[in-house]
Amino acid sequence: MIVLATSPALAPGKAAPYVIAAYIVFLAIVLIYVAIMAKRLRSTERDLATLKREVEQRDAIDASSEAREREPVG
């Protein structure tokens, strides 16, 4: 273990691929996660907007038919 702890520093040329790999892994995880989330959120928001419109239409139809029923007949 002491050998591991005191291993000499890698030259910048040799260390660069490791550093770049670590940062690329991090950025890739974040980007993939955000892309998946964005796609799901967009589709949910689209669904939500459609459903809201349908509920409003249905409420408007219900309100007008109730008003018609309340009108005196004859």
Add this chain to the structure above:
Amino acid sequence: MTTYSKGLRALTLATIGSITLALALVFFYAPLDADQGFVQKIFYLHVPLAIISLCGFVLGGLLAIGHLRTGDRVWDMRSYVAIHMALIFGIGGIISGSIWAKASWGHWWVWNEPTLVSFLIVLLLFATYQPLRFSIEDPERQARYASVFAITAGAFVPLNFIAVRLAQQFVHPRILTLGGGNLPGSMRLTFFVSLIGLALLYATLWKYEMTAKNARMQTRRLRRRLMGEDAVRPLGRSAAPS
């Protein structure tokens, strides 16, 4: 606009700004480490990822207490998202640590290093959270059991951390201590900017996920109102209250 999407844009901008600043400081301001050289730059990514991951697990436990106290399943959903995000950060931390270990020690993994193994144990413990949760069909029981698990496992995190700190085999670099650590000023500044950037990223992704879950909940409610109870599919793998 939902409760969770409030301030999301500002938080996202703050996250992008702080992470950009952190990257600039890492590569153009922080000096090269005398012992490890250029490969030490991984420290500014690996350590904040691990710290935020562990804090996220504890946060999940604290939010689960909110669920057991109030019975409101929104707290369970918050706890679920906190643990879910912490797992992702933990995986990032373990991969970046492994790359650093390979460059610095010549091995991808060292089994007799207490910090590495204890972090893996915590990660594996929380990896069982989702299978446990979704193996229970009844939503109320699912939320309750998941909360109990989150609190117990969340309490294990600081205990585990203290136990490792008390261990004698200090092979893993000890750079941060309660006394401020032994980092030079420029490295400390870079580290704390990175930590803030990644903490903001955690908060942004948490809010983002909560906004999505909230939107899905609203969709289900509206669909139920329009088409009746039977038209809405069972929740399946979702922590969102129905």
